[in-house]
Amino acid sequence: MTETVISQTIEPTATIVGKRSWGRALLTPSFLVPAVVLAILILIALLPGPIAGIFGHGDPHACDLGRSTDGPANGHPFGFDLQGCDVYANVIYGTRSSLSVGLLTTVLAMAVALVVGTAAGMFGGWLDTVLSRLTDIFLGFPFLLGAVVVLGSVGERSVLTVSLVLALFGWPTMARLTRGAVRGVRGAEFVQAGQAMGLSTWRIVTRYVLPSSISPVLVLATITVGGVIVSESSLTYLGIGLQPPAVSWGLELSAASGNFERAPHMLIFPALFLVITVLAIIGLGDALRTALDPKRS
């Protein structure tokens, strides 16, 4: 009797999250298009050199001040920036910083969120109270303001430090979501069964609780990557994100903003890459959400 109940409870959950939805979701254009775009962007991030060099001027640091703000020309499809550097090469090389910040921040934030959320949701009691209030406190900080203050006091600003700071303010939403999901599963019969069988808490959490509660967090994390990339650009634009000689879209946008009317190409091309990346990531997140939604018919 108990065994049937367990199998009944576990099996349907596994099926809903598993094969059926994944297989179908992968074949829809709403998943395929963003996935392909992202694959290309990741390729660019991994191999910026050869891709930047396609038009023959692949060095983002080779600048000719005499051609400052010149528009697109032969061999320079995106034109030149204020310093006379090739915009195309800079956009291509900038992909790595932007994607790295997005992914690194999200991974860090998610790691924190999973630990905090699971602990709070699983154990409840005073630990839940403490962790939840902590989460509330961090949620209470205006995200950008907090990042501005902390980054302003950080000496050297690199991809790592910017990611750390963004993750510092990025984990609470995910932690809340995790806590909710874990609480939903905590009382499930298969968990109780595991406890009755004397499995260790670690095993129960990693084998049973997390797998059944992680899908909403994954969806949120995917969308967060897009949000973080935008935040990095905003912070860099404000002069407190990445610093030259690093190359990033935010830096390009920042340099371009003052000269938009005179040389719109300096702004348009990096912005285009930013928009496409963020759209692709959010599209992917949406597709995942649809695929993972247990209520989907």
Next chain:
Amino acid sequence: MRRSVIGLIAIAAATTLVAAGCGPTGTSASAGGSAADTSLVYATGEPDHLTPGRQTVAFDQVMALFAPLTWIDNSNKVTDLAAKSVTTTDNKNWTITLRSGWKFQNGEPVTAQSYVKAWNYEAYGPHAWENSGELAEIVGYTDLNPAKGKPKTTEMSGLKATGTDTFTVELTHPDSQFPMQLTQAQTGFFPMPEAAYKDLAAYDRKPIGNGPYEMTEAWKDNQPFTVQAWKGYQGPKAVTQKVTFKSYTNMDTAYTDVQAGNADVVFLPADKMTSAKGDFGDHLYSFDSPGIDYLGFPLWNKKYSDPRVREAISMSINRQEVNKAIYGGLYTPATALTPPDMAGTQPGICGQYCTFNPTQAKKLLAEAGGFSGEMDLIYPGGDGLDSLYQAYANQIRQNLGIAKVVAKPSADWASYYATLTNSTVAGPHFGHWGALYTSQQNTLRSLFTTAGGCYFCTGKYHNDDVDKLMAKADSATTQSEANTYYTQVQKRVLQDFPVVPTFFDRYSYVTSTKVTKLPSIEGSPVISQIKVS
């Protein structure tokens, strides 16, 4: 260095008073102010003080409210304004006679005592008035500013009122440039009425001056205030009847406000230089000014101690291209140690070392043993200098073939300044000097002698020959004689090449369409002579 930037703003602000060609003499006073009730909104930063001995960023306001003893025009001719005469026989003992009939705006007559008392009060160390340094050459100044403890006296022995309208000034050493130091931007030499001392804090908010405009209301923090043409002024009358000083924390906002017609005149922020021509057309004004930009060096650092390295860096920078790309062509590439509007400056004295020549630059660097490691260009962050220093970094890196040249902003002005004063600056660094009067003396002495206020701005450069030549110029009997010595100073300094002169400043202003004429002196508008329609 702080002073230097202040200097910049100063002069930017400086010309407040009179239009070109108003050689003011007591008698020629009224040029006939227009009867129309004209008004003008002048956008500035927030003042720190309005007391002339204290202000360091409120030149525009203070120069509208007060009149200087002497007036300098764009041809560097010094004429007497509030003074009837400034005379000497030995460049050391000066006699200043005031014009009679001058009054403060509260009706008090301006007497020799108005000057003597104000200068003594300002020079008294414990008062810590910001512009006290302008009086440092007067005998007795050191008694009021002892290294330790309280001063034993409150008056400078070298400053004496010898009559109602006459006072004498004894300097610690001969200084032929003294009359120039009394001109309009050196507000530390302005007088104060007896009424001021009753409540100096209130006076700071609503000063009583002897100049073309008077306060109509007290200045309140972050609030605009209006000054009105004063009928009792004995100098050239104000053309515009009312001027409202409106302060902004962000000058880009002020720029937009002028564009929208909410304000009429603003000093052009650096990051708008490339777009100003398109935004304002004919209402963009650009003036020669007494400021110079340069790169200073940590001369004690082995990487930079060879003059050839510094010369190579200088020759690797294409100033024309930087000017066009970063400053929208508004600046002038530097070819000397002082800008051409300084009396007697010989542009081009720097010669080949200030001329772009990458081949020669590389050769010089190789002769000096090359350059290893990373070169950091240090500049104060948050002042809109980023594009400029990135451009320098790119030029030096590419033209000298140095692997890594990085433009590094400091956190803020204070931390940048600290690295200069305690000699920890890591590489070539931002340098600027804006003089408050257009004698080469001010710039050369400040930057290239240890007696000057900014010797740490140039890597603590010192040379005995330079000191001797400066002293000779101070004792010169004519301006042209002094200028010959200044030329020799420049030649001597350039042999050592402690700095890379980069640009002669041009102060630029944009105005609303309402402004029809923007006369300037020393690079800054003369507020009382601005014409509006």
